[in-house]
Amino acid sequence: MKVTYERYPELPKFLKTFIEYAVTTLQTRSIILTGDIVLDDFSKRYSTIDIVIILEKNLWDKDYDTIDDLINRLVIVNKEFAHSSRAFFIPYTMLSNPRVTHHDIEGIIVRNLQQEIINKYPLEQSDDFLIREKSHVLYGEDLRQHFPIPPIEGFWHEFIENFSKLENAAKNFPFQPTKSPNYEQAMDWVLWFTKLLYSLKNNDLIGRMKSAYWFTNEYPSKSGDFVVEVANCRKRNISLTSIMELVPKSRELMMFALEIAFRLRGIQMTQLKDLMKVENNIANFSRVFMEVRNVIENLR
Secondary structure: OHHHHHHOOOHHHHHHHHHHHHHHHOOEEEEEEEOOOOOOOOOOOOOOEEEEEEEOOOOOHHHHHHHHHHHHHHHHHOHHHHHOEEEEEEEHHHHHOOOOOOOOOOEEEEEOOEEEEEOOOOOOHHHHHHHHHHOEEEEEOOOHHHOOOOOOOHHHHHHHHOHHHHHHHOOOOOOOOOOOOOHHHHHHHHHHHHHHHHHHHHOOOOOHHHHHHHHHHHOOOHHHHHHHHHHHHHHOOOOHHHOOOHHHHHHHHHHHHHHHHHHOOOOOOOOHHHOOEEEOOEEEOHHHHHHHHHHHHHHO
């Protein structure tokens, strides 16, 4: 976190305002900082400020107004940080029973200044790992070890469980051309592959920047050069517009990363890139994902 705070000296003031208001207006048991900041991987343009607030009890009607006030205060302190914040208000009961849907208990997620009511523990296995192993308690009890214990090979299980997200993503930029590219989304997906492979190989988490440099050292290739280009744009908080052939390079990275992911499990995949069909610059991944799905089914 030291590097992040030195680079963004206004960030501690923003977090202090959040803590003071949450503690004095809500039944707050613990506030935990997680995400890119604790990995010293924060980018003002591409990161979220991830904060987990464990509440003593369920949220009540007046609490939603209180959270509205909190959001408004944060906007006054730093509008840019407020927009990039993601705060999880989780009643402790929800934390202690993470696999249960609670019909009489509500929490809330605030992201992009919008509120989403939840009645089930909202975090994934990699989030749990990060909180338990690398997060920072900003206030109250140290409840980090109360978070769910990720299963053995949790990163692999999460990858398999969320594989459908990748299938959907492959229909959009950066894997398909578009007249209105979402470069923030492209950044997330490109460096997601490097983080995934690092976690699968080392059963650990590192930031996107470090994962990109690890990837290019571990797997010297054109894809390695590409991810370093992307990571440098992230470090400089600039758009990916300077990167040539972003779409075809993203496709090649995806095929390469999928092959490596299964190779780490001792499974030699067919050359997936040979199954990808491109016509008029539109890629058809149906045979690729069919092959991967068949392998996944055989593993069960």
